[in-house]
Amino acid sequence: MIERIIENVRSNTPLIHCITNYVTVNDVANVLLACGASPIMADDINEAAEITSICSGLDINIGTLNTRTIEAMIKAGKKANELGHITVLDPVGAGASKLRTDTAFELLKEIRFSVIRGNISEIKSLYQGSSTSNGVDANVSDRITEANLEETISFAKELSKKTKAVIAITGAIDIIADENKAYVIQNGHPIMSKITGTGCMLTGIIAAYCAANPSQILEATKAAVICEGLAGEKAYEKMQATNGYTSTFRMYLIDYIGEMTDQMIREGMKVEIR
Amino acid sequence: MIERIIENVRSNTPLIHCITNYVTVNDVANVLLACGASPIMADDINEAAEITSICSGLDINIGTLNTRTIEAMIKAGKKANELGHITVLDPVGAGASKLRTDTAFELLKEIRFSVIRGNISEIKSLYQGSSTSNGVDANVSDRITEANLEETISFAKELSKKTKAVIAITGAIDIIADENKAYVIQNGHPIMSKITGTGCMLTGIIAAYCAANPSQILEATKAAVICEGLAGEKAYEKMQATNGYTSTFRMYLIDYIGEMTDQMIREGMKVEIR
Amino acid sequence: MIERIIENVRSNTPLIHCITNYVTVNDVANVLLACGASPIMADDINEAAEITSICSGLDINIGTLNTRTIEAMIKAGKKANELGHITVLDPVGAGASKLRTDTAFELLKEIRFSVIRGNISEIKSLYQGSSTSNGVDANVSDRITEANLEETISFAKELSKKTKAVIAITGAIDIIADENKAYVIQNGHPIMSKITGTGCMLTGIIAAYCAANPSQILEATKAAVICEGLAGEKAYEKMQATNGYTSTFRMYLIDYIGEMTDQMIREGMKVEIR
Numbered sequence: 001m002i003e004r005i006i007e008n009v010r011s012n013t014p015l016i017h018c019i020t021n022y023v024t025v026n027d028v029a030n031v032l033l034a035c036g037a038s039p040i041m042a043d044d045i046n047e048a049a050e051i052t053s054i055c056s057g058l059d060i061n062i063g064t065l066n067t068r069t070i071e072a073m074i075k076a077g078k079k080a081n082e083l084g085h086i087t088v089l090d091p092v093g094a095g096a097s098k099l100r101t102d103t104a105f106e107l108l109k110e111i112r113f114s115v116i117r118g119n120i121s122e123i124k125s126l127y128q129g130s131s132t133s134n135g136v137d138a139n140v141s142d143r144i145t146e147a148n149l150e151e152t153i154s155f156a157k158e159l160s161k162k163t164k165a166v167i168a169i170t171g172a173i174d175i176i177a178d179e180n181k182a183y184v185i186q187n188g189h190p191i192m193s194k195i196t197g198t199g200c201m202l203t204g205i206i207a208a209y210c211a212a213n214p215s216q217i218l219e220a221t222k223a224a225v226i227c228e229g230l231a232g233e234k235a236y237e238k239m240q241a242t243n244g245y246t247s248t249f250r251m252y253l254i255d256y257i258g259e260m261t262d263q264m265i266r267e268g269m270k271v272e273i274r
Numbered sequence: 275m276i277e278r279i280i281e282n283v284r285s286n287t288p289l290i291h292c293i294t295n296y297v298t299v300n301d302v303a304n305v306l307l308a309c310g311a312s313p314i315m316a317d318d319i320n321e322a323a324e325i326t327s328i329c330s331g332l333d334i335n336i337g338t339l340n341t342r343t344i345e346a347m348i349k350a351g352k353k354a355n356e357l358g359h360i361t362v363l364d365p366v367g368a369g370a371s372k373l374r375t376d377t378a379f380e381l382l383k384e385i386r387f388s389v390i391r392g393n394i395s396e397i398k399s400l401y402q403g404s405s406t407s408n409g410v411d412a413n414v415s416d417r418i419t420e421a422n423l424e425e426t427i428s429f430a431k432e433l434s435k436k437t438k439a440v441i442a443i444t445g446a447i448d449i450i451a452d453e454n455k456a457y458v459i460q461n462g463h464p465i466m467s468k469i470t471g472t473g474c475m476l477t478g479i480i481a482a483y484c485a486a487n488p489s490q491i492l493e494a495t496k497a498a499v500i501c502e503g504l505a506g507e508k509a510y511e512k513m514q515a516t517n518g519y520t521s522t523f524r525m526y527l528i529d530y531i532g533e534m535t536d537q538m539i540r541e542g543m544k545v546e547i548r
Numbered sequence: 549m550i551e552r553i554i555e556n557v558r559s560n561t562p563l564i565h566c567i568t569n570y571v572t573v574n575d576v577a578n579v580l581l582a583c584g585a586s587p588i589m590a591d592d593i594n595e596a597a598e599i600t601s602i603c604s605g606l607d608i609n610i611g612t613l614n615t616r617t618i619e620a621m622i623k624a625g626k627k628a629n630e631l632g633h634i635t636v637l638d639p640v641g642a643g644a645s646k647l648r649t650d651t652a653f654e655l656l657k658e659i660r661f662s663v664i665r666g667n668i669s670e671i672k673s674l675y676q677g678s679s680t681s682n683g684v685d686a687n688v689s690d691r692i693t694e695a696n697l698e699e700t701i702s703f704a705k706e707l708s709k710k711t712k713a714v715i716a717i718t719g720a721i722d723i724i725a726d727e728n729k730a731y732v733i734q735n736g737h738p739i740m741s742k743i744t745g746t747g748c749m750l751t752g753i754i755a756a757y758c759a760a761n762p763s764q765i766l767e768a769t770k771a772a773v774i775c776e777g778l779a780g781e782k783a784y785e786k787m788q789a790t791n792g793y794t795s796t797f798r799m800y801l802i803d804y805i806g807e808m809t810d811q812m813i814r815e816g817m818k819v820e821i822r
Contacts, residue, residue, distance in 0.1 A: 015409045022296045022570040023577050023589050029297050029470035034520045039470065040367065040409040041297050044340040047371035054370060054409060066592040066616065068340065093588065096602060097595035135563045135588040135602060194806070196577035196587065246582045247802035254521035258468070289683045296570045303571050303744035308794050313744065314641065314683040315571050318614040321645035328644060328683060342614065528795035532742070 002223045002269075003262040005213050010036035014211035017055040017080075018204065019043045019073050021063025021092065024197035027254070028059070028204040034258030035227070037208035048072035049079040056085055057211030059204050060111075062103055063092035063136070070103055077111030086210040086217075088115045089165075090203040093136045095125030108163060114210055115221050116159075117168035117203045120144055120152070127159050137193070144173045153182045153274050166221050170202060174229070176222045183222045186270040187229025189236040195250045202228045205257065222271070230268045231256035276497045276543075277536040279487050284310035288485035291329040291354075292478065293317045293347050295337025295366065298471035301528070302333070302478040308532030309501070311482035322346035323353040330359055331485030333478050334385075336377055337366035337410070344377055351385030360484040360491075362389045363439075364477035367410045369399030382437060388484055388491050390433075391442040391477045394418055394426070401433050411467070418447045427456045427548050440495050444476060448503070450496045457496045460544040461503025463510045469524045476502045479531065496545070504542045505530035550817075551810040553761050553771045558584035562759035565603040565628075566752065567591045567621050569611025569640065572745035575802070576607070576752040582806030583775070585756035596620035597627040604633055605759030607752050608659075610651055611640035611684070618651055625659030634758040634765075636663045637713070638751035641684045643673030656711060662758055662765050664707075665716035665751045668692055668700070675707050685741070692721045701730045701822050714769050718750060722777070724770045731770045734818040735777025737784040743798045750776045753805065770819070778816045779804035 014037045020028055025041060032039040042051040045068070052058050058080040060073050080087045089111075091104040104126055107113075116126070119138035144152050153175055156167045161179035169175045174185040192198045205228060209220040235252035242248060288311045294302055299315060306313040316325040319342070326332050332354040334347050354361045363385075365378040378400055381387075390400070393412035418426050427449055430441045435453035443449045448459040466472045479502060483494040509526035516522060562585045568576055573589060580587040590599040593616070600606050606628040608621050628635045637659075639652040652674055655661075664674070667686035692700050701723055704715045709727035717723045722733040740746045753776060757768040783800035790796060 021589070023573050025297050026300060026470065026574060030521060030524070033468050033470060038409055038411055040370070041295070041338050042367075042371065043338065044373060046341065047339070047373035050371045050373075051409075064589050064591065065595070067594065093590075096588070097590065097598045099592060099595035099598075135586055135599075137586055194581050196574065196581060244800075245803035245806045247578060247799040247806075250578070251521040251525060251799060252518075255519035258519045258521075299571050300574060300744065304795060304798070307742050307744060312683055312685055314644070315569070315612050316641075316645065317612065318647060320615065321613070321647035324645045324647075325683075525795040525799060526792075529793035532793045532795075 001219055002226065002265050005209060005216065005220050005223045006260065008212040009208055012212045013038050014057055014208050015040060015055040016057045016059055016204065016207050016211060017042060017052045017076065018059040019048065019069060019076060020059060020061035020200060023063055024200040027197040027201050031201040031254055031257055032204050032208055034254055035205055035208055043069045043072050045072040045075055048076040052076040052079045052085065053083065057207040058085055058087045059207040060107065061090040061092055061200055061203060062100055063200060065099055065103055073107060074110050077107065081112050086114045086207060086214060087111060088117065088203055088207040089113045090200060091118045091122045091126060094118065094122045096135055101125055113163065113165040114217050115166045115168060115206050116163065117170060117206055119171055119199065120169050123159065123167065123169050127155065138171055144171055153177065156182060166217050168206065168221050168225060170199065170225060174225050176218065176225055178218050181218065182274045184272045184274055185225050185229060187226055187233060187268065189232045191236055191246065191249055192232045194246045226265060226269045226271065227257060227260050230264055231260060233268065275493055276500065276539050279483060279490065279494050279497045280534065282486040283482055286486045287312050288331055288482050289314060289329040290331045290333055290478065290481050290485060291316060291326045291350065292333040293322065293343060293350060294333060294335035294474060297337055298474040301471040302474050305475040305528055305531055306478050306482055308528055309479055309482055317343045317346050319346040319349055322350040326350040326353045326359065327357065331481040332359055332361045333481040334381065335364040335366055335474055335477060336374055337474060339373055339377055347381060348384050351381065355386050360388045360481060360488060361385060362391065362477055362481040363387045364474060365392045365396045365400060368392065368396045370409055375399055387437065387439040389440045389442060389480050389495050390437065391444060391480055393445055393473065394443050397433065397441065397443050401429065412445055418445055427451065430456060440491050442480065442495050442499060444473065444499060448499050450492065450499055452492050455492065456548045458546045458548055459499050459503060461500055461507060461542065463506045465510055465520065465523055466506045468520045500539060500543045500545065501534050502531060504538055505534060507542065549767060550771045550774065550813050553757060553764065553768050554808065556760040557756050560760045561586050562605055562756050563588060563603040564605045564607055564752065564755050564759060565590060565600045565624065566607040567596065567617060567624060568607060568609035568748060571611055572748040575745040575749050579749040579802055579805055580752050580756055582802055583753055583756055591617045591620050593620040593623055596624040600624040600627045600633065601631065605755040606633055606635045607755040608655065609638040609640055609748055609751060610648055611748060613647055613651055621655060622658050625655065629660050634662045634755060634762060635659060636665065636751055636755040637661045638748060639666045639670045639674060642666065642670045644683055649673055661711065661713040663714045663716060663754050663769050664711065665718060665754055667719055667747065668717050671707065671715065671717050675703065686719055692719055701725065704730060714765050716754065716769050716773060718747065718773060722773050724766065724773055726766050729766065730822045732820045732822055733773050733777060735774055735781060735816065737780045739784055739794065739797055740780045742794045774813060774817045774819065775805060775808050778812055779808060781816065
């Protein structure tokens with residue numbers, strides 16, 4: 001199934017409208033191109049809805065919020081909903097400031113999202129409305145472990161039920177859930193947290209995978225998470241072989257996302273259904 | 275002649291003022307430094323004209339437009355015209371939204387450009403005033419082929435006559451034209467469309483090449499297009515030799531733009547005069 | 549001592565709030581992660597003070613100024629001062645436009661900085677209030693040489709006395725001074741000026757090193773400058789070994805900043821006390 005999902009991205013070249021932060025925007029654009037999609041970044045309220053109309057997916061990322069772009073996010077989101085497009089939310093730093101938390105809630109109120117992807121602290125903020133985030137990284141106290149895995153899965157399913165969105169909580173252990181079913185994925189490598197943008201890139205890939213496979217949101221999200229995780233494992237190996245470190249790793253990560261094959265996935269994926 | 279043009283960039287270190295999008299701005303800065311120029315990015319209306327004054331070239335790119343920066347573009351462009359500086363327009367996504375198309379027309383009305391560089395769909399939008407763009411990539415139906423080459427050359431010459439700017443239409447086949455003469459260039463590699471920024475970088479390089487060779491705009495633009503195309507070919511070879519993919523390619527592309535030699539150009543350029 | 553300083557960054561993971569330019573912001577984020585810190589970029593006035601509160605260091609960089617973010621810089625800076633946090637100023641292009649020079653002065657008036665880092669032209673602008681900058685690069689006429697070294701050290705000490713900040717003037721020869729003591733550092737490689745962001749990245753690293761070593765600002769700044777300089781030397785060697793150029797160099801530079809060891813520093817640092 002993952003084979004078909006990836007192939008659909010490459011053959012359909014979904015156009016993805018990104019209203020995203022200026023820190024990792026170049027990585028998001030490059031990773032969208034690498035996986036077979038086509039990115040367009042447009043954050044002005046005077047074109048947001050129009051640009052969304054020509055796309056099949058919308059990626060909203062609140063990593064560097066400002067008042068000007070919040071309005072554009074809402075306008076684009078409403079238009080995407082109207083047209084039945086894929087919409088993905090990345091609530092970067094929700095919980096770290098009132099502006100981010102409030103904006104995330106406003107976006108959830110105004111827009112129906114197909115998928116919400118964040119780290120555990122960000123996703124908890126959306127659920128609890130309280131501030132638990134440690135900047136843009138997950139709080140150590142929040143981290144998903146074998147001990148709290150069951151509880152976190154239940155929480156993800158419940159949040160999915162509440163929001164009607166597939167919930168992707170990513171970190172060392174990833175949970176991808178709708179209200180009935182959850183996948184636990186253990187691909188990836190710790191070095192992924194030593195570069196910026198792995199989360200933002202994943203959100204972009206999810207938007208592309210879902211836009212090319214709109215009837216299989218849960219499966220497409222799972223495939224995207226496995227793809228980036230495996231690319232991280234491959235990139236780490238190649239980084240070691242070439243005596244590089246984090247910046248070399250980042251280059252190979254994007255390379256491998258583009259090169260991902262069915263065989264790599266069949267041989268490398270570490271997924272459980274819960 | 276290309277030898278002298280490239281050498282002038284390296285020896286004059288032209289200072290290029292860029293009002294450009296936040297997606298590829300880092301690549302544009304790095305490629306300007308690589309080719310021997312010096313970039314300065316400044317998009318606030320309170321400094322746009324002043325910054326332009328200390329530069330010799332102005333690169334205006336509408337990739338992530340917003341109301342605030344449109345005014346700065348016009349103010350900088352008028353000042354550059356007043357001082358006789360090189361001005362280059364990259365109408366990213368013209369045709370994809372009313373804001374982009376209208377802004378491109380407004381810029382053309384207010385500013386006299388030395389060079390306009392875009393893909394075929396963007397350039398057609400400037401000519402026709404109608405929306406034909408597929409996001410920021412060229413429409414398949416617009417693509418330049420042997421069959422429509424003559425017609426496209428005529429169109430480029432006519433647009434050059436109308437705008438007084440050298441027209442650079444880039445893609446698999448590139449056309450560089452003024453009202454009397456056109457070059458058809460077939461350097462480059464298809465993988466260049468799998469990374470973001472090859473167009474934006476090329477526009478920056480054109481600004482640098484023209485600013486260092488202001489009496490030879492057509493030839494300098496041709497040289498810049500050949501340089502990036504050849505760098506793309508070399509980068510693809512090295513990418514394959516190191517088993518990399520798109521992100522590795524992008525690194526080598528910028529490397530080779532900086533390393534471009536006369537010999538590479540003499541041996542590798544594929545240019546015809548029409 | 550440098551050993552302990554670097555180790556404190558890696559073990560404390562200081563959270564650094566960056567209000568910085570959109571040209572090099574991705575490099576700054578990646579280099580902060582590479583050296584062991586954690587970055588958060590937030591430039592909206594509605595969250596600037598709150599984000600600063602959860603961090604231990606604030607990096608203010610005026611590389612792409614606009615009216616909206618200047619207010620956020622001041623609000624964040626005042627909050628950081630109130631909380632006794634590390635504050636670092638990078639006056640990119642001070643002297644190149646009235647907006648930049650005036651803003652730098654306004655920031656110096658409203659905020660007490662722990663460290664100010666710039667090239668010699670930028671730092672002179674802060675001292676003289678006059679425009680001497682050549683875009684964002686140092687003027688050739690300003691460059692530090694053996695002939696003007698003593699004079700420049702005196703000037704740095706005097707500016708430190710006036711501002712109460714450690715002054716870091718960086719270029720081929722670096723001067724790190726407080727009002728009583730100056731270090732002259734000669735690490736680094738000329739190729740560092742052929743990529744964008746080495747200055748911005750260094751300012752970020754200084755913020756991280758000082759935030760993890762708040763009682764040793766002068767020593768932490770010195771360590772950061774040596775670390776980046778040495779990483780530049782190592783990266784140049786590896787670049788040559790792999791037949792790369794500036795873009796390859798940039799990747800290795802970030803790699804080596806993350807990999808810096810005590811041994812590399814003990815063996816490679818070129819520091820004099822003046």
